[in-house]
Every structure is written in C-alpha cells, then in structure tokens.
Amino acid sequence: MSHESRRRGRPAANAVDGRERIVAAARNQFAAKGFRATTLRSIASEAGVDVALIAHHFGSKLGLFAASLQLPEKAHTLLLSSLAGPPRTQGKRLTAAYLSLWEDPQTGPQIQAITRAAVADPEASSALQSTLSGLVAQADVHQLLEGRRTGFFLAMSHLLGIAIMRYVVQLPDIAGADLDELAARIAPAVQRHLDASDKQTSAS
C-alpha cells in the first residue's frame, strides 16, 4: 500500500494531504490500541504513506502523538474565545465550551481517545504535559490569563475530572445528569479557580 501511494500523484501536492492522513490514522490507532501498542508502521499503512514520511514530518512516535493531541483549529478557537469577555463569567463560558467539545460528534471521540491514551501511558502523559504547558505559553492565552495560570489549570483539572467521569467511566450519576444542570453546578467552582491570582496565598 505504501509503495502505491508513493507512486501516485505529485509529491508536492500530496504533502499536506499526507500529513493530515497520518495524523488522522495516528488518532485512530492511539485511540484503539493505546500509545504503546501502536507502531509507526501500522499508522503508515493506514495512511497509505511510507514510514519515512512520518519521520520526516514528526520525528518520532512521541512527536506524532504530540501532533495528534492538538485540537482542531475550530476547537482551539472555541476554548480561546470562551476565555475572552467579562472575567466574571469566564467560568461559565469555559465550562460550556469544554463540555461542548466532548459532546460534539466530531471532536468528542477524538478528545476522549486521546485522553485515554495520554492517561494510560507515562510517555504519552508527558506529551500531554508539554501540550498543556505550551497552550498557556501562547501569547493570546497568556494575556487572557494574566497571572492566573495555576487557577486556570485547577479549573481545567476540575473539567477533566468531570469529563472522565461522564464520558470515559460513564458513572451514572454524572453521565446521566442533564448537561445544562451539570454545567451550572460546576461553573461556580471553575469560576472560583479562575478568579484566584497566582500570588494569592491559600484561603479556606
């Protein structure tokens, strides 16, 4: 299969296509088999490209996993714009935006699969760590969170825990809850975390 695909079309025209096909195949396979059991060879085969092309674009399996962690542009924009706007209601908007990514039939399965893989394998966990750290290092995100990095990550931790209970573990009490009601119960806690400045010492 890889030989055929190398033969067809002009390489230049296929470069972007190939990259996207590789990432899509990687998401599929990391989701189905986990990080460790997935091989570059099997991803190359599904994407219809040569293994060398993966090495060229992503360097290594870990590099490819990191690329597969990137949210689609649409999702990234959604999260970012939820942080923009009145600070008092940031928690409500971030909660709604985050949960909508998990509910979405396109981004939901992807974010779930990648979360499963990232939590399961220590090497994959460290790729998620870099991705999250990189996210708040971006100028636009950094500016929106002005001195509230820890609070942002506490808020994201809360949302991650809810998503795991609702979509991964599917605990009836959380999975069966009405989405709006669930969001309304979580948003104040998320808001509280977002309100706290990094320099603020703990208060009970």
Place this chain on the structure above:
Amino acid sequence: MSHESRRRGRPAANAVDGRERIVAAARNQFAAKGFRATTLRSIASEAGVDVALIAHHFGSKLGLFAASLQLPEKAHTLLLSSLAGPPRTQGKRLTAAYLSLWEDPQTGPQIQAITRAAVADPEASSALQSTLSGLVAQADVHQLLEGRRTGFFLAMSHLLGIAIMRYVVQLPDIAGADLDELAARIAPAVQRHLDASDKQTSAS
C-alpha cells in the same frame, strides 16, 4: 511454577495467601501492561498459582480487575472517616484524605496504576464505574452522604482531575504546588459540591 506452588503446603492454609498474591500480581501487571495486554496466565505465573484458582476466586479477568480496584482496608477507612464529622468541613477532610492516598508510598503507586488502566480501557472503565457506584451503596457511606450523591461524585470528579494532573500528567503548575496550599485551594470547591443536595436545582 504453578505446579510447584500447588504441591507445597496445605491448600486451606494457602487459600487466603493465594488470593492476595493473585490480586498483588494483577495490580502489578495491569499497571505495567494495561488491562488488555495482561493475561490471566501471566498473572497466575507471577502469583505462583494455577489459572484455575483465579477463575475460582474471581470468575474472569474483569472480575479480577474489579478486585484490584478495591482500596486496601486502611485507605477505605481513611476516606470514610474523612466524611464523618462536622459537615461544614467535610470538603477539607475529604480533600486531605484523598490526596494523602496518592502521596502515600504504598497506596499511591497502586491507585495511580489502577487509574491509568481504568481510564485507558473501556472494559476496565466499566469495572471502575461499578466499584464507585457500589461504594456509595454501602450502608455507612450512604448514610454519611444522605441525599447528596451527585455532589459527592462531583467532588470526587474534581479530586480525580487534580490527581491526574498532579501525579499522572505531572503538569508543572499542579505537580509543583505545595500540597497544603493546593488542598486549601481545592477544598472550598469540594465543600460546595458536597453541600448541594441532589434535589437542589442548578443555581449559578
């Protein structure tokens, strides 16, 4: 190896021992290889017992995984006693008790390994789901949570998310935080969830 172990000692005296060795080996292997790649045969081999003994005690791989999810008696008692006492400070006590399980050199690696395996594999996730549902069905826990099941699971979701970010993903902002300060920032959110009655409709 399994043949030797079947020969030595009196079967009756070894029954409890054998069960414990099986669960210990199961925790090791689910942790190291994940749920799917672990076989009853390899667990039997590590525990020095016959595969039939695992079937006898646990029925199946899923049954054995469920058994390996059970916290040691000590840990269970710790969580339970954190819920007893003044309701106003339940959140603070539950947060401290839960984080101490992850910090503990004995229970920490175990709870981490099992969390990784349970999140990674859908079948293992459903075992975790049953275990958590079973936990609040116990008479003593049920009584302590009187009509606040959803709030308890929202609180546990928050704590789970924090634990994943701190101990599994090891995000510097959360992993590097002082434990007491971290607990003090989370406890009010946990308390708020525990305070909300199941019948309470959402309030923002």
